[in-house]
Amino acid sequence: MLRIAVPNKGSLSETAAQMLWEAGYTGRRDPRDLHTADPRNGVEFFYLRPRDIATYVGSGALDVGITGRDLLLDSGSDAVEIAPLGFGDSTFRFAGPAGAFTDLAGLQDVRVATSYPGLVGAFLAGHGVTSTLVKLDGAVESAVRLGVADAVADVVSTGSTLRQAGLEIFGPVILDSEAVLIGSGVERSGADTLLRRLQGVLVARQYVLLDYDVPVEHLEAATAAAPGFESPTVSPLHDPEWVAVRVMIPRGDMNQVMDELYSLGARAILVSAIHAARL
Numbered sequence: 001m002l003r004i005a006v007p008n009k010g011s012l013s014e015t016a017a018q019m020l021w022e023a024g025y026t027g028r029r030d031p032r033d034l035h036t037a038d039p040r041n042g043v044e045f046f047y048l049r050p051r052d053i054a055t056y057v058g059s060g061a062l063d064v065g066i067t068g069r070d071l072l073l074d075s076g077s078d079a080v081e082i083a084p085l086g087f088g089d090s091t092f093r094f095a096g097p098a099g100a101f102t103d104l105a106g107l108q109d110v111r112v113a114t115s116y117p118g119l120v121g122a123f124l125a126g127h128g129v130t131s132t133l134v135k136l137d138g139a140v141e142s143a144v145r146l147g148v149a150d151a152v153a154d155v156v157s158t159g160s161t162l163r164q165a166g167l168e169i170f171g172p173v174i175l176d177s178e179a180v181l182i183g184s185g186v187e188r189s190g191a192d193t194l195l196r197r198l199q200g201v202l203v204a205r206q207y208v209l210l211d212y213d214v215p216v217e218h219l220e221a222a223t224a225a226a227p228g229f230e231s232p233t234v235s236p237l238h239d240p241e242w243v244a245v246r247v248m249i250p251r252g253d254m255n256q257v258m259d260e261l262y263s264l265g266a267r268a269i270l271v272s273a274i275h276a277a278r279l
């Protein structure tokens, strides 16, 4: 059985569980379950704090896991990133009171509050800056107002928590993070199937299926506008002057492609969701 670590709480847990479900796995029924087995798929799930997942996988206690890239790097564990999973995006940034800092050099010998001391310490050391790290568990943005730090380094998503705390981002991007599949670096049987299935879910989310009818004389122009992966499926219609075309397109291009096809003479342009895919 492949032993998989999954976030039990926090920002990544719901989407990770949803993605595994869409990939055909049976997860926990009760949000307090610590462990479930899915013998039909040859896997076991262990529900753990996302911050601890890299430690379990890096030590070899578990085979693979889903966590954030920032948490993986902060852990200092031997676990390695296998593939990005397309959700849980965030950036990791420095912030301070408006106008107080402009660049990294300003952090020399000042107090920086963070819940990610491994990540931030390595970044500062890599840039030759020595700061005093103040390790906090969360709500790091309050550390400056409350006087325990001069600046913070934290996860930024919308930026609204920083704004509320009267802080402004400065300096370089510490990290662009998202949820990632991690492994111990040792090949595990079944891990490749898990990866292919998760990538199938990503494709199903990122692409849609487009069907349309188009006069034969405009087929070349239409397929140039939406070429698909290998090549579009073209089927005859009862009217010999028209054909039906089916093609996968990126979800984000959907409306633009529909407009373009319509202006080329395509009609009955239909978009449907993809539930699963193996490319």
Ligand SMILES: Nc1ncnc2c1ncn2[C@@H]1O[C@H](COP(=O)(O)OP(=O)(O)OP(=O)(O)O)[C@@H](O)[C@H]1O
Residues within 6 Å of the ligand: 007, 009, 010, 011, 012, 050, 051, 067, 068, 069, 070, 071, 088, 089, 090, 138, 155, 156, 157, 158, 177, 178
């Ligand atoms: N808005 C966000 N806030 C916090 N973490 C986020 C956000 N968006 C994405 N993430 C990612 O989620 C992971 C942190 O999840 P984790 O469950 O440890 O913290 P959390 O969501 O803040 O939960 P809590 O602090 O309540 O334990 C990191 O990889 C982080 O980059």
Ligand SMILES: O=P(O)(O)OC[C@H]1O[C@H](OP(=O)(O)OP(=O)(O)O)[C@H](O)[C@@H]1O
Residues within 6 Å of the ligand: 137, 138, 139, 140, 141, 154, 155, 156, 157, 158, 159, 160, 161, 162
């Ligand atoms: O840029 P934003 O959209 O405002 O999101 C980022 C904030 O969200 C997280 O905090 P969380 O709510 O998890 O609380 P915590 O600090 O106690 O972990 C994170 O630590 C930031 O504080």
Ligand SMILES: [Mg+2]
Residues within 6 Å of the ligand: 138
């Ligand atoms: Mg948090």
